[in-house]
Amino acid sequence: RWPSLLKYYSHSDSVSWLEEYKARHNAGLEAQRIVASFSKRFFSEHVPCDGFSDIETLGCPSHFFEDELMCILNMEGRKGLTWKYYAKKILYFLRQQNILKNLKEYLQRPTEQQSFLEGAVLIDQYCNPLSDICLKSVQAQVDDITDKVRKVLRTKNPRHPSLASKAGEVLIPEVELQRQVLDAMNCVLYEQLKYKGNELDYYNSLNSYIHQVLIRRTGIPISLSVLYLTIARQLGVKLEPVNFPSHFLLRWCQGKEGSTDIFDYTYIDAFGKGKQLTVKECEYLIGHHVTEEFYGVVTSKEVLQRMVGNLLNLGKRESTDQSYQLLRDSLDLYLAMYPDNVQHLMLQARLYFHLGIWPEKVLDILQHIQALDPSQHGAVGYLVQHTLEHIERRKEELGPEVKHRSDEKHKEVCFSIGLIMKHKRYGYNCVIYGWDPACMMGHEWIRNMNVHSLPHGPHQPFYNVLVEDGSCRYAAQENLEYNSEPREIPHPDIGRYFSEFTGIHYLANTELEIRYPEDLELTRATVQKIYSSGKE
DSSP, rough: OOGGGGOOOTTOOOHHHHHHHHHHHHHHHHHHHHHHHHHHTTTSOOGGEEEEEHHHHHSSSEEEEEEEHHHTTTOOOEEEEEEEEHHHHHHHHHHHHHHHHHHHHHHHGGGGGGGGGHHHHHHHHOOOTOOOOOOHHHHHHHHHHHHHHHHHHHHHHHHHGGGGGGTTSSSSOOHHHHHHHHHHHHIIIIIOOEEEETTTTTTGGGGGOOEEEETTTTEEEHHHHHHHHHHHHHTTTEEEEEEETTTOEEEEOOTTOOOOOOOGGEETTTTTTEEEEEEHHHHHTTTSSSOGGGSBBOOOOHHHHHHHHHHHOOOOOOSSSSTTTHHHHHHHHHHOOTOOOOOOOHHHHHHEEEEEEEETHHHHHHHHHHHOOGGGGGHHHHHHHHHHHHHHHHHOOOOOOOOTTTSGGGGTTOOOTTTTEETTTTTEEEEEEEEEEEOOSOOHHHHTTTGGGGTTTTOOOEEEEETTOOEEEEEEEEEEEESOOOOOOTTTTHHHHHHHHHHOSSEOOOOHHHHHHTTHHHHHHHHHHHHTTTOO
């Protein structure tokens, strides 16, 4: 019944299967209870940081609980969308908490026990907690590449020390033998396997995730450098990471080991097909002179800091993701490494404030900032005041606003919740999840969106729609039309509002139906009229 749990048992275990079954069954019931409660509790807001408190104190094995969440996510068909939506959020939270714990343990180890590859995997896992990424699998793929390098090396030098069974445990001292390894690596990575720097789509976050680098065989300088360095070390060649500005590099010692002279090293550009560079060529690479400090070796923590910094910058650039998930995840990672960094704490507080989520968490962050740096009192005081106002407004909310079709003021509203629509002007497909009898946005939004240029201006119904590109928009009635070929809308928040896709329209979930109690009947009548088998 639960085949994915087999990995937690070995044949030598003495197990009471009845007790295990009971524990898994009860964990399943608990998971279903919590998932079912989330829609009612958090429909009108993002799940707050304390929303997962009952999950953190689970009375059942966490792997059983996770397994039930995966069962919900893997339910076939187009039903259970709301359950899937919240099961995904809970699973995301649980796995991230576990990965964060593993990252903190990793950072507490002695530097020599901090594998660069493991650090890259932890970052990858945290940003993609629902993907099946594990160090063992990534290491196996790296080992496979290493074996290919050995085969090439064997044809060049059958007696090379890297071919010994325990190679990697002992570093090769001779520079010429090291060069043979690097030549074989370049042959395998860049000629046979066609790895390359992703110049065409440099700012794609996939370039930073090590499992994606291995799948797509492309990346950015730092991710390709981690792969290159790992393979070299497994073959007995000690390469070191160099935090070079704008272009991460590796260095290979040609002189006395541990030399502080930057001219005793050759610098390797893993992004540029393993090209070996002099100090002067490194400067040509970025187009300006840099001081000697930038040629120095950096620790695994500093490598992770730069990887996370890249993701932070990408998270700031992403305009279509209105939840700023990448920015939130990379901030979490950065603050796990540097918990007292005022700049990033302030960014996190501003981000949560901007999104209108987790006001209590915002106050905690601001209090921490004030303790670290009292000179921030102006910015902190402003955010504290507005966050407290937000909390007070939330307390005053009387409950959901219910919109009845029968109200005279709603008589001009033509479309209903759950209908798949098309935008006449921009051509995007979308689904309606809310409406107003007239535009409810402020004057500035109306002016910026040029609403007055529409024939009916702001004095017409406006609709909240989930768009196929992942965005949420507010569209005028005159700009929408029925979609002649309705299809599912791949939006991450679809399950927040709808429980099922019928193949033609969406069914509102319980919480949305409470707010628009008469829409379902109209949606069904509209669908029957437009999409019936005898449609004109």
